[in-house]
Amino acid sequence: MKDSQKPYGAAILAVVGTALMAFPAHAHHSQAMFDQSKDLTIEGAVQELQWTNPHSWLVVHVGEPGGASVNWQLEMGPPGKLSRVGMKRNTFKPGDKVTVRIHPMRDGRAGGQIVTLTGPDGHSFDDVR
Amino acid sequence: MLAAVAAAGAMMAGAAGSPAAAQSAVHAPGAKMTHPADFSGIWKVEGQNGLRQLRPAYKPDWAKRYAEVRARLAVGNTEGDPTARCLPPGMPRALIFPYPVELLMTPGQVTVLTEYANEVRRIFTDGRKHPPEDEIEPTFRGHSIGHWEGKTLVADTIGLRPDTLINGTMAPHSDKLRVAERITMVGPNELKWEVTLDDPVAFTMPASFTIKLVRAAPEDEIREYVCLDSVPEAERKFDKAP
Numbered sequence: 001m002k003d004s005q006k007p008y009g010a011a012i013l014a015v016v017g018t019a020l021m022a023f024p025a026h027a028h029h030s031q032a033m034f035d036q037s038k039d040l041t042i043e044g045a046v047q048e049l050q051w052t053n054p055h056s057w058l059v060v061h062v063g064e065p066g067g068a069s070v071n072w073q074l075e076m077g078p079p080g081k082l083s084r085v086g087m088k089r090n091t092f093k094p095g096d097k098v099t100v101r102i103h104p105m106r107d108g109r110a111g112g113q114i115v116t117l118t119g120p121d122g123h124s125f126d127d128v129r
Numbered sequence: 130m131l132a133a134v135a136a137a138g139a140m141m142a143g144a145a146g147s148p149a150a151a152q153s154a155v156h157a158p159g160a161k162m163t164h165p166a167d168f169s170g171i172w173k174v175e176g177q178n179g180l181r182q183l184r185p186a187y188k189p190d191w192a193k194r195y196a197e198v199r200a201r202l203a204v205g206n207t208e209g210d211p212t213a214r215c216l217p218p219g220m221p222r223a224l225i226f227p228y229p230v231e232l233l234m235t236p237g238q239v240t241v242l243t244e245y246a247n248e249v250r251r252i253f254t255d256g257r258k259h260p261p262e263d264e265i266e267p268t269f270r271g272h273s274i275g276h277w278e279g280k281t282l283v284a285d286t287i288g289l290r291p292d293t294l295i296n297g298t299m300a301p302h303s304d305k306l307r308v309a310e311r312i313t314m315v316g317p318n319e320l321k322w323e324v325t326l327d328d329p330v331a332f333t334m335p336a337s338f339t340i341k342l343v344r345a346a347p348e349d350e351i352r353e354y355v356c357l358d359s360v361p362e363a364e365r366k367f368d369k370a371p
Contacts, residue, residue: 032205032213033362052359054215062371070368080228080244080352106205109367 031129034075034103034113042072046096051089053078058092058114060100073111074102076128085127096120164254166280166314168232168239171349172342179338180224180296180324191301191331198299211293215356217246219269219293220286221308221326228354229345239275239282244351252284259287267304269293284310295326303330318344 044062056076063069076082079089092098097120102112118124187195198209207213218225228244237255242248252275259265259272265288275284286308295302311323320342327335 032202032207035205050360053354054356055359057359057365064371068371070371071366073365073367078228078352078354080354083352084349104370105367108370110370111365111367 031113033105033107035106036103038104039101039115040104040112041099041101043097043099044072046092046094046098047071048094049089049092051079051082053080056082058098058100058117060098070110072100072102073109074100075111075113076117082125082128085125087125087128092119164234164239164282165277166282167234168282168312168314168320169234171229171231171345171351172320173229173345173349174226175341175343178225178340180221180340182298183296183300183326183336183338184298185295185300185302185326185328185331185336186333187331188333195299195301198301202299209292209294210297210299212246217248217269217293220250220271220273220289221324222294222296223248223250223270224322224324224340225296226340226342229349229351230342231351239284242351244354246356247354252282254282259285262287267291271308278311280313282310282312284308284312286310301331302326302328305330 042060042062044060047059047061048057050057050059056079058074058076060072060074061069062072099118100114101116102114104112114128116124116126117128201208202210212218212222217223223241223243223245226243226245230244231242233240233242237253239252239254241250241252243250248270250270250273252273254275254277256276257274259274265272267288267290269290271286272288273284273286275282277283287306289302289304289306289308291302291304291306293302294300306326306328309325309327311321313321313323315321322340322342323337324340325335325337326332
């Protein structure tokens with residue numbers, strides 16, 4: 001199984017577009033800090049699910065064997081949005097292996113907005129923004 | 130039968146003495162108990178909400194301002210968007226209704242509770258007028274009065290803060306914006322919410338849209354939405370992307 005050989009491997013499946021300059025980080029309730037023209041898929045282990053308004057955040061740890069380890073801060077909608085697509089505050093637990101497709105942050109920080117989130121059981125949530 | 134009616138009457142008389150009813154009486158003196166239609170319940174948008182992409186026809190200086198903020202937004206700059214700082218969307222942007230809305234009908238008042246941003250709007254149907262224009266305090270939700278035309282609730286809202294936006298496209302408005310709403314039940318489970326925005330300072334003509342609301346599932350409760358709860362982006366420990 002690919003997963004067991006490369007449990008925390010980061011795989012960039014598609015990167016489209018150009019990185020744009022950063023803006024002051026005041027916009028914690030806007031999608032504008034994410035580059036909607038870029039798609040990036042990462043595989044990693046859940047570190048924490050922050051079930052909060054106005055946005056929930058999933059922190060995903062990606063560690064290359066013998067290499068750098070990165071925590072990705074990944075944004076979703078509020079609990080009211082997520083619960084209506086079937087997610088609960090305990091759906092993702094620390095250590096769960098997940099595959100996440102994101103629109104990455106524009107400024108090169110390890111963050112993004114989740115487009116599709118697939119859990120250890122193979123179930124995908126694709127309307128989480 | 131008569132006894133039951135008398136008992137119901139006594140209950141209402143009793144309720145009038147309770148603090149909650151007394152408060153209603155203060156807010157709506159002599160208001161009728163009944164509204165011609167009952168919108169009570171939890172509702173959600175079905176289909177497209179025309180407000181989301183609404184682009185009013187602006188006068189030249191306002192069109193220029195709108196183009197400038199849109200250009201900034203396109204590269205991720207939300208400066209000038211109050212909701213980016215967790216301030217309320219205000220009217221009419223609260224009508225985006227991304228999450229369910231609860232409507233309450235009480236004597237002399239229709240109350241709109243939106244899950245998004247925990248907003249409360251009161252539409253006074255007790256016959257009061259708007260405050261005089263020079264006294265009105267611009268607020269996020271404005272001042273709303275309503276009356277019934279048949280079974281349609283006709284609401285008028287003025288007194289809106291000019292630093293709020295019409296929608297997420299960052300469409301601006303002046304403090305002379307007027308929001309006219311016509312809310313009609315078109316079936317037991319469907320509301321038609323017709324809205325016309327007019328702003329004689331900023332627009333060349335009024336802009337209209339219609340929202341369709343349907344009853345939410347009984348188990349779909351209004352959830353708490355306290356906007357400033359997430360760890361702010363500025364305090365979040367971001368790694369550098371590999």
